[in-house]
Amino acid sequence: MTRIRLNNVSKQFAPTTNKANSEVIEAVRKLSLEIQSGEFFTFVGPSGCGKSTALNLIAGLEHASSGEILFDDNSVSQLEPKKRDVAMVFQSYALYPHLTVFDNIAFPLQLRKVAKPEQRSAVGAIASKLGLENLLERKPKELSGGQRQRVALARALIRRPRVFLMDEPLSNLDARLRLEMRAVIRRIFLEEMITTVYVTHDQEEAMVLSDRLAIMRDGEIEQCGTPLDMYENPRTQFVAEFIGNPPVNMLKADIAARLFPALISRIGDSKSSVNAAIRPNLLTAVKAPVSGKSSSDTAVAKLIEMTGPDCWVHLDYEGVIIRARVPSGADISAGEHVHLEYSLDDFIFFENASGLRVELTAVEN
Amino acid sequence: MVKRGAMYLLLLVVALFCTWPILWQFITSLKPEAELISLPPVLPNKPTISHYQSVLLESSFIAALKNSFLVAIFTTLISLAFGGLAAFALAKLNLIGSSLFLAAILSISMFPPIATISPLYVLVNSFGLRDTVLALVGLYSTFSLPLSVWILTSFFKSVPDELLQAARVDGCSTFQIFYKIMLPVCMPGLIATTILVFIFSWNEFLLALTFSVTEASRTVPVAIALFPGLHEVPWGEISAASIVVTAPIGLLVFMFQRKIVAGLTAGSVKG
Numbered sequence: 001m002t003r004i005r006l007n008n009v010s011k012q013f014a015p016t017t018n019k020a021n022s023e024v025i026e027a028v029r030k031l032s033l034e035i036q037s038g039e040f041f042t043f044v045g046p047s048g049c050g051k052s053t054a055l056n057l058i059a060g061l062e063h064a065s066s067g068e069i070l071f072d073d074n075s076v077s078q079l080e081p082k083k084r085d086v087a088m089v090f091q092s093y094a095l096y097p098h099l100t101v102f103d104n105i106a107f108p109l110q111l112r113k114v115a116k117p118e119q120r121s122a123v124g125a126i127a128s129k130l131g132l133e134n135l136l137e138r139k140p141k142e143l144s145g146g147q148r149q150r151v152a153l154a155r156a157l158i159r160r161p162r163v164f165l166m167d168e169p170l171s172n173l174d175a176r177l178r179l180e181m182r183a184v185i186r187r188i189f190l191e192e193m194i195t196t197v198y199v200t201h202d203q204e205e206a207m208v209l210s211d212r213l214a215i216m217r218d219g220e221i222e223q224c225g226t227p228l229d230m231y232e233n234p235r236t237q238f239v240a241e242f243i244g245n246p247p248v249n250m251l252k253a254d255i256a257a258r259l260f261p262a263l264i265s266r267i268g269d270s271k272s273s274v275n276a277a278i279r280p281n282l283l284t285a286v287k288a289p290v291s292g293k294s295s296s297d298t299a300v301a302k303l304i305e306m307t308g309p310d311c312w313v314h315l316d317y318e319g320v321i322i323r324a325r326v327p328s329g330a331d332i333s334a335g336e337h338v339h340l341e342y343s344l345d346d347f348i349f350f351e352n353a354s355g356l357r358v359e360l361t362a363v364e365n
Numbered sequence: 366m367v368k369r370g371a372m373y374l375l376l377l378v379v380a381l382f383c384t385w386p387i388l389w390q391f392i393t394s395l396k397p398e399a400e401l402i403s404l405p406p407v408l409p410n411k412p413t414i415s416h417y418q419s420v421l422l423e424s425s426f427i428a429a430l431k432n433s434f435l436v437a438i439f440t441t442l443i444s445l446a447f448g449g450l451a452a453f454a455l456a457k458l459n460l461i462g463s464s465l466f467l468a469a470i471l472s473i474s475m476f477p478p479i480a481t482i483s484p485l486y487v488l489v490n491s492f493g494l495r496d497t498v499l500a501l502v503g504l505y506s507t508f509s510l511p512l513s514v515w516i517l518t519s520f521f522k523s524v525p526d527e528l529l530q531a532a533r534v535d536g537c538s539t540f541q542i543f544y545k546i547m548l549p550v551c552m553p554g555l556i557a558t559t560i561l562v563f564i565f566s567w568n569e570f571l572l573a574l575t576f577s578v579t580e581a582s583r584t585v586p587v588a589i590a591l592f593p594g595l596h597e598v599p600w601g602e603i604s605a606a607s608i609v610v611t612a613p614i615g616l617l618v619f620m621f622q623r624k625i626v627a628g629l630t631a632g633s634v635k636g
Binding site for chain 2: 056059060061080081082086087088090091092094096097098107108111112155165
């Protein structure tokens, strides 16, 4: 069980030589963070946000330009991956093509000169845990994507590393397999309780797997917290828009105030400087407003998305698309004019210029 | 069907065109002395192996064969060992100026050997290495190294970085990455390089002619060139000798053909 701390860690990449006007790229900027021992921690963000670099820095595949990385209370900043005792799973699985599944899994043990009988029993144990017993003699090219991913997991777990790192391990799998492997990863984590750092661009994956997550943007952490906290209390507009599926409705205040008349009491004079956000599942599309609930102006239904348990509608209001839930039984079809039921307290607001959350309380009349 | 037939016909013609010299050589090597310079017959009436016997019983030819093997094998080993390490560094170790270095290597390999032969002669002489196998090994290595570095660099570059990072995290040192991962994964590239370098040193004529004086270092191409006597050209023996020296190359290519084609990297990454 290892606690990881990052103190003001930055990583710059030298400009590539073949581009004339390229500048120094700062992939990670003054990252400070503490990952608890036995925690499942995820870096999530759009591509190019520095999340993979952050992981490589923890792994030791890259060395920080400045700042310090500590495992428990010892600095590992200058150590090679080998000395850090970390294990890693890669997006492309990175299995050794010339070795059998058995040798792939046993490779880290062979490098550490573990005795042959011990290797065999260790591989046997991990293989049965991951359902690989019958594949040990095969070469990687004879395996399916899901099987390869499990071999990669087994290879990483075999020597019980201090820290377990995963770089988008599921993004090469098809959707169904991804859900299956997601559960496998969570199960293994709960069994092994090894501090795990995970990187993904998929917010849902991050939400489901993590104890805590950090949303990164342009090399910096935008917000860090538990999945529920991130979902319910996004500190910035970026976080609000990144987390949640379907994505949050982000409206300019003046449009929001026209569509949801009750909002005017909150927005007041700050119409031009804030955005109002509300989750689609908190808006209910109805054909006719029911008295007693706040109801919106009418918008035109453009597109109905039936996902099985849920049904969503895309509405067009003054050229802006708004997503809302369609309650079961409500028969709404494209082209119809509908109202939205909403609760004033479900709205959150962000300052336009800075993207920061602002609290707007009811304006006294 | 007609299209297919025409294609096969074309392939047959091309194949025949390409193999004709060696076929003719083979036929000649089996002809008795009397039929050598007469046409017809195209095929020998009484095939004979007397040319092979006289060539293979000739001690100077056997010595040349031995020299050729020594030179080719050592040149190949040196090229693979040094070329492999250099290529690994150039392809995967993020050296500053690696592309410049590769360009320099390429330009060096473009010097025609004839242009460098006088300085090389002086050099070899001053080292006292004239008429030694060692001199040829050294010279051939300098000519084959650029080639091996280039081929191996492109093979090594095609290995995904994640594979090497995985090895590093699993606990490999840089040198272990090289011989435990890089070399086995790039086996087809190593074999291709082996064959090319071996063929180059096996066939090389100009340098061998310049630096070999006696049987001590004379290689097969030079030995064959010295077959013709003052009054006659022994076509039968020349043909037989040519077939004998072509055989190892043919065998080498044939043996590794499947290895070369086999895509060993398949399965390392999703594809």
